[in-house]
Amino acid sequence: MATHPITLDYSLAMQSGLSSPAGLSDAEIEAQLEPTSAAVRALLARADSGELGFFALPTQRDMLTEIQAVASRLPAGFTDVLVLGIGGSSLGTRAVLEALRPPAIAGRALLGQGPAVHLPDNSDPWIFAHLLKTLEPSNTVVLVISKSGGTVETAAQMLIAQEWLQKALGKDGARARIVAITDPTSGTLRELATAEGWATLPIPSNVGGRFCALTAVGLLPALLCGLDAQAMLSGAAAMAERCRATRATDNPAAMIALLSWLHDRERGHSIHVMMPYADRLKSFAAWYVQLWAESLGKRVDRAGHTVECGPTPLPAVGATDQHAQVQLFMEGPRNKLVTFIGLAHHELDLTVPKNEGANAYLSGASLAQLLEAERLGTTEALAADGRPSLTLVVQKLDASAVGGLLFLYEAATAFSGELYGINAFDQPGVELGKKLAFGLLGRAGYEASGEQIRAAQRARPGRYRS
Amino acid sequence: MATHPITLDYSLAMQSGLSSPAGLSDAEIEAQLEPTSAAVRALLARADSGELGFFALPTQRDMLTEIQAVASRLPAGFTDVLVLGIGGSSLGTRAVLEALRPPAIAGRALLGQGPAVHLPDNSDPWIFAHLLKTLEPSNTVVLVISKSGGTVETAAQMLIAQEWLQKALGKDGARARIVAITDPTSGTLRELATAEGWATLPIPSNVGGRFCALTAVGLLPALLCGLDAQAMLSGAAAMAERCRATRATDNPAAMIALLSWLHDRERGHSIHVMMPYADRLKSFAAWYVQLWAESLGKRVDRAGHTVECGPTPLPAVGATDQHAQVQLFMEGPRNKLVTFIGLAHHELDLTVPKNEGANAYLSGASLAQLLEAERLGTTEALAADGRPSLTLVVQKLDASAVGGLLFLYEAATAFSGELYGINAFDQPGVELGKKLAFGLLGRAGYEASGEQIRAAQRARPGRYRS
Numbered sequence: 001m002a003t004h005p006i007t008l009d010y011s012l013a014m015q016s017g018l019s020s021p022a023g024l025s026d027a028e029i030e031a032q033l034e035p036t037s038a039a040v041r042a043l044l045a046r047a048d049s050g051e052l053g054f055f056a057l058p059t060q061r062d063m064l065t066e067i068q069a070v071a072s073r074l075p076a077g078f079t080d081v082l083v084l085g086i087g088g089s090s091l092g093t094r095a096v097l098e099a100l101r102p103p104a105i106a107g108r109a110l111l112g113q114g115p116a117v118h119l120p121d122n123s124d125p126w127i128f129a130h131l132l133k134t135l136e137p138s139n140t141v142v143l144v145i146s147k148s149g150g151t152v153e154t155a156a157q158m159l160i161a162q163e164w165l166q167k168a169l170g171k172d173g174a175r176a177r178i179v180a181i182t183d184p185t186s187g188t189l190r191e192l193a194t195a196e197g198w199a200t201l202p203i204p205s206n207v208g209g210r211f212c213a214l215t216a217v218g219l220l221p222a223l224l225c226g227l228d229a230q231a232m233l234s235g236a237a238a239m240a241e242r243c244r245a246t247r248a249t250d251n252p253a254a255m256i257a258l259l260s261w262l263h264d265r266e267r268g269h270s271i272h273v274m275m276p277y278a279d280r281l282k283s284f285a286a287w288y289v290q291l292w293a294e295s296l297g298k299r300v301d302r303a304g305h306t307v308e309c310g311p312t313p314l315p316a317v318g319a320t321d322q323h324a325q326v327q328l329f330m331e332g333p334r335n336k337l338v339t340f341i342g343l344a345h346h347e348l349d350l351t352v353p354k355n356e357g358a359n360a361y362l363s364g365a366s367l368a369q370l371l372e373a374e375r376l377g378t379t380e381a382l383a384a385d386g387r388p389s390l391t392l393v394v395q396k397l398d399a400s401a402v403g404g405l406l407f408l409y410e411a412a413t414a415f416s417g418e419l420y421g422i423n424a425f426d427q428p429g430v431e432l433g434k435k436l437a438f439g440l441l442g443r444a445g446y447e448a449s450g451e452q453i454r455a456a457q458r459a460r461p462g463r464y465r466s
Numbered sequence: 467m468a469t470h471p472i473t474l475d476y477s478l479a480m481q482s483g484l485s486s487p488a489g490l491s492d493a494e495i496e497a498q499l500e501p502t503s504a505a506v507r508a509l510l511a512r513a514d515s516g517e518l519g520f521f522a523l524p525t526q527r528d529m530l531t532e533i534q535a536v537a538s539r540l541p542a543g544f545t546d547v548l549v550l551g552i553g554g555s556s557l558g559t560r561a562v563l564e565a566l567r568p569p570a571i572a573g574r575a576l577l578g579q580g581p582a583v584h585l586p587d588n589s590d591p592w593i594f595a596h597l598l599k600t601l602e603p604s605n606t607v608v609l610v611i612s613k614s615g616g617t618v619e620t621a622a623q624m625l626i627a628q629e630w631l632q633k634a635l636g637k638d639g640a641r642a643r644i645v646a647i648t649d650p651t652s653g654t655l656r657e658l659a660t661a662e663g664w665a666t667l668p669i670p671s672n673v674g675g676r677f678c679a680l681t682a683v684g685l686l687p688a689l690l691c692g693l694d695a696q697a698m699l700s701g702a703a704a705m706a707e708r709c710r711a712t713r714a715t716d717n718p719a720a721m722i723a724l725l726s727w728l729h730d731r732e733r734g735h736s737i738h739v740m741m742p743y744a745d746r747l748k749s750f751a752a753w754y755v756q757l758w759a760e761s762l763g764k765r766v767d768r769a770g771h772t773v774e775c776g777p778t779p780l781p782a783v784g785a786t787d788q789h790a791q792v793q794l795f796m797e798g799p800r801n802k803l804v805t806f807i808g809l810a811h812h813e814l815d816l817t818v819p820k821n822e823g824a825n826a827y828l829s830g831a832s833l834a835q836l837l838e839a840e841r842l843g844t845t846e847a848l849a850a851d852g853r854p855s856l857t858l859v860v861q862k863l864d865a866s867a868v869g870g871l872l873f874l875y876e877a878a879t880a881f882s883g884e885l886y887g888i889n890a891f892d893q894p895g896v897e898l899g900k901k902l903a904f905g906l907l908g909r910a911g912y913e914a915s916g917e918q919i920r921a922a923q924r925a926r927p928g929r930y931r932s
Binding site: 007008009010011012013014016017079080086087088091102103104105106107108109110111116117118121122123124125126127128129130131132133134135150151152153155156157159160162163188191192249250251252255270271277278279280286289290293294296297298299308310312314315317318319320322323324325326328329330331332333334335336346348350351352353355358359361362365366367368370371372373374376377378381382383384385427428430432433434435436437438439440441442443444452453456457460461462463465466 | 473479576590661736752759813836840849909
């Protein structure tokens with residue numbers, strides 16, 4: 001069998017591989033194969049009926065044509081792309097660009113081709129004010145991204161950025177430089193884009209904000225940077241094919257879902273660490289954190305019963321976190337399942353020069369060899385103490401592999417939602433905080449929320465301060 | 467009472483403030499005041515005897531003079547500082563620089579004064595190879611940082627960087643541009659620095675690598691960037707004074723320790739989220755993660771009994787994580803204690819222009835107001851569901867406040883170690899992984915480790931792959 005571009009090894013999540021009851025037994029896996037198949041079939045049925053859109057994205061070739069058309073109509077010669085979006089509207093894009101572009105080196109011109117892409121996501125004025133002071137409106141293109149269209153942070157940034165463009169370039173100049181990416185028909189951003197005459201691209205109505213990295217949200221920035229968006233989709237399509245296997249052991253996303261869910265439920269391994277040994281995948285880990293946390297952290301199951309479930313995803317990076325979090329992973333509570341990601345091939349490498357003395361053992365070693373030895377050393381050290389892990393090996397971190405990784409975890413998340421019995425596609429828990437914030441901002445219709453928060457603050461004892 | 471530059475509000479960690487038994491009762495706190503006082507006294511005794519050095523760092527004024535002297539002897543006109551160090555040798559520096567310098571904007575010259583500081587920490591060749599291709603040896607200063615002196619990632623980077631300097635500038639030119647920061651007398655890096663004739667600065671023997679942000683490790687880069695290192699120390703000294711109070715309720719570090727420990731032990735709130743509402747404090751949260759995880763995640767207590775304890779620190783940032791992790795915090799398992807950090811004053815701000823339609827409510831609001839409303843909204847939404855939090859308010863995020871924050875959490879960590887009954891100042895759990903990696907690298911003396919890892923791999927069933 002040819003090696004897949006991305007392979008999953010779960011031997012150290014199993015009793016026989018781990019030589020410890022902290023691993024799962026073959027019988028436990030066997031017992032869940034049929035429920036997992038059912039979960040896969042249920043998901044595929046919803047995907048194939050068009051209810052869930054993310055599964056079909058990799059094979060929607062016309063999508064890329066539409067994105068290319070919008071890209072080609074942007075004013076020529078821009079040097080900067082300012083992406084206004086938060087959560088699922090920035091994390092996937094960041095993951096794609098960080099994995100595939102040379103790193104931005106502070107104070108220097110960009111390496112490689114294409115514009116600088118800035119993702120100020122937060123409503124913190126610090127980064128945004130510095131950005132607007134530094135960028136030139138005439139060299140900048142602004143992408144405004146929100147699935148729902150009502151995201152307050154993005155709306156605020158968008159209004160400020162529009163004024164910034166208009167002051168420099170007039171209304172027409174500003175209009176030509178803004179692209180809105182949002183629901184095809186509904187929402188505030190769609191209305192505004194229509195009213196203002198901005199170019200738009202759709203996030204299909206059946207694709208949630210967390211699952212939209214392989215729509216225009218991730219693909220337009222990739223295209224603008226000269227990355228191979230088609231290869232991203234092809235890699236995702238190949239992975240989607242693997243993720244259609246109804247026997248879990250043939251389906252890497254189903255296996256990740258099954259192993260994660262069983263380790264959580266049966267072993268109390270409720271903290272799911274994502275630890276790539278590659279700086280280029282730090283933002284992938286951050287993207288995974290959102291996907292896993294927001295999809296699986298739910299108060300009620302699909303029958304409406306209170307369950308308050310959800311593993312806690314934890315980002316890490318090797319080898320760096322061997323000097324930060326690994327001490328806790330090795331010796332702390334046995335409540336973690338670590339997923340390591342290794343790269344079989346590094347495009348760049350450096351060799352330690354020949355030297356004598358205490359560091360002589362490093363003579364001739366390459367940094368990639370060192371990183372690989374550290375990954376295996378940490379994996380085996382955990383295993384030697386009966387602490388479970390999964391390992392993904394990526395043959396080469398190119399556009400195809402990035403598409404594959406994104407799809408793999410989208411599918412794993414969706415399957416996990418079935419196993420947990422919850423709705424992985426909503427986020428009702430963030431509504432109350434939003435309402436309270438609207439109340440404090442004096443938004444019409446939220447007066448009661450404003451009063452609620454002020455009453456709570458008044459009622460609170462003041463003595464707990466230091 | 468004048469407001470402190472940094473204040474702790476723990477009313478929402480208490481039963482009476484939270485209106486929920488998930489909060490702690492006054493009686494529970496009362497019952498632990500004497501043990502907490504004992505912990506503070508024990509720590510102060512070890513600090514005052516010179517056994518633990520970090521407590522005295524803020525008042526060691528001669529330290530800064532020595533650092534300034536080394537800084538002044540560096541070749542003039544460098545534009546880049548390459549910091550080779552990992553874990554405690556980079557996280558604190560990153561936190562300081564991110565909080566106090568303008569952000570680096572991709573593809574642009576630095577804003578503000580001073581050199582670019584690059585912290586490639588990892589042994590991943592990706593960043594390091596790009597850095598060495600981009601930087602000019604004649605414009606670069608290299609800081610090599612390792613408390614123990616034997617850190618393999620740093621040693622490898624250092625040997626590569628030394629060769630890079632020597633090829634361009636010769637042995638003397640290279641020598642003049644390297645500063646080693648390490649133990650004053652022992653370790654490989656100290657030996658090498660002596661042999662090579664590098665300038666050196668000490669990490670005092672009684673200061674651990676995680677606790678060294680307020681030594682030359684953090685202060686030399688700060689000075690090289692023109693930051694007010696003296697103010698950092700003054701802010702830390704003021705905080706150190708507050709952290710000497712033996713009554714816990716007067717001592718913010720002791721209260722953080724007591725509340726965190728009791729929430730973990732008595733309520734199962736074992737995941738400790740650090741969530742600043744400020745992009746500038748993202749790296750502070752990463753620094754906290756190392757400090758909390760590596761100090762408190764321990765297999766044995768001080769009597770040698772197996773305890774496998776340690777809360778799991780989790781980094782977040784507001785408002786961004788309202789679109790990523792907050793869904794889980796709001797609806798998932800009740801196993802988290804969130805620490806919010808708010809800034810009372812933002813140096814930069816932007817105002818949303820007047821507009822009509824769906825976003826009219828944002829007209830005239832500033833991004834800082836929006837961020838503050840979101841912080842309060844999220845805090846109160848958690849509280850309304852009986853989910854506990856602490857809040858730190860920083861009046862102004864200047865050098866003094868950064869020194870204060872660093873010291874506050876160093877002290878809180880040390881006090882927590884006493885309450886957990888473990889040694890907060892070692893990291894024995896990372897040794898096995900290191901040995902196994904050395905074995906794979908063929909280091910003399912580690913042949914058995916190499917054989918151990920290969921035997922484990924051979925013995926493993928090969929069928930768990932997908």
